[in-house]
Amino acid sequence: MRAAVVNTPESTPVCADFPDPEQRPGQAPLSLVGAGLHYVVRGMASGRHYDSDQAYPLVPGIDAVARTDDGRLVYTGLARSPWGTMAEWMVTPFEVDLPAGADPLAVAAGMNPAMAGWMPLTAHRKEVGALGTVLVLGATGMSGSQAVRAALALGAKQVIAAGRDHEALERLRGLGAITVPLAPTASDGRATALAVAVAEAQPTLVLDFVWGPVAEATFAVLGKTGTDDDSAVIDYVQIGSLAGTEAALPAALLRSRRIRISGSGTGSVSKAEMISELPRILARFADGTFDAPYTAYPLSRVGEAWAHQGRTRAVVVPD
Incomplete structure (x- = not known):
């Protein structure tokens, strides 16, 4: 062949x-x-x-x-x-x-990126009952933008979309997301914009498609809110590493916040779990x-x- x-x-x-x-x-x-x-x-x-x-x-x-x-x-x-x-x-x-109305080539292009965000979103919703505020890091790539769309469709209270592509951010803003321009390093002034957004809408779920210095900047932002007995658990899910394969995790963040850091991908999510969700994801291509x-x-x-x-x-x- x-x-x-x-x-x-x-x-x-x-x-x-x-x-x-x-x-x-x-x-x-x-x-x-x-x-x-x-x-x-x-x-x-x-x-x-x-x-x-x-x-x-x-x-x-x-x-x-x-x-x-x-x-x-x-x-x-x-x-x-x-x-x-x-x-x-x-x-x-x-x-x-494939359901009626789904473009076959759009499905070929988008199912893998869509699945990357869909799996941790649905897992979190099954555990806590409803989605609160979702922060998506790397929201202007295809996987990140699909995760923003999925979070909104699954009923998230708020979605904070952080990314580097301003045109893509505007499209996500039009869907109802709070948008934040991201910088490749924590020293850039745009880290302040992320801090403001997080302070105003504390995330209960973080989907990180970029890792590296962006993750480090986010750790710093999450750690600035101090200790609070009533603060909700933050689930931080590492999915991609487009900004870097390593990130320094501050010890103080783990002690001062109720935060759980995990990964989502081949090996951490079973093939049976992924396959069981495929009809629901495909339906989202059919309905737009x-x-x-x-x-x-x-x-x-x-x-x-x-x-x-x-x-x-x-x-x-x-x-």
Whole structure:
């Protein structure tokens, strides 16, 4: 079959012949409709992601919209390594039908980013009963913006969207979020804006898609509110690390605030939990809650897709 093939950790994928995926009894292979080029796909292909098995050559891609042999459009993924979803054919352990009205390529571009925020949001809501104030760090990236939309749709009392893209912040403000411009370092004066927003609307849930110095600035802001016997528990969930892979955590913050710091991703959330939420997430693409702008590239131009930059997400489609 034709597929995108990564031959070494440093190489750009090329379109080439690759062995057909191993069959599952009673299951016909699915044909590719569109596979999103997410950050995690790049990380796994290069061997930098913690879930990469670093076996080459491989076909990249963790999820896709595909077509069954009877013509249904389904969302799918988790193909067995070294096969990924950027190939003419795939064999996967699950299929979820796309609802009417969902753009298949928008789903391919946006399901993985949407899931990143949806899982901790729904987990928090199940535990506490309702969403209070949600702070989203890195809200102007695709994952962060989907998390803002999800928090609003799931009934959050308030959503504070912090990010660096002013145009994207304005769009989120139009949806009802409180917006805060973010700086790449804690020394920038824009950290004051974050402090003001947090002081006015204490977050009960923080979704951090960037980590690094942004997390450190946020720790400083959260620690300035002092001790209060009546303060609510803050759940701080680390999801992405676009601003840096390390962040210094002040000991005083852990002692002075009722704060829980955890992560959300492959390994910390079970595959069964993620799959069970997929129909509800897909429904949000059909009703317009989620919006995922994309640029489609045929499989033969996967190298161009790999170099794609900008506000849209690259989606690899059949030739």
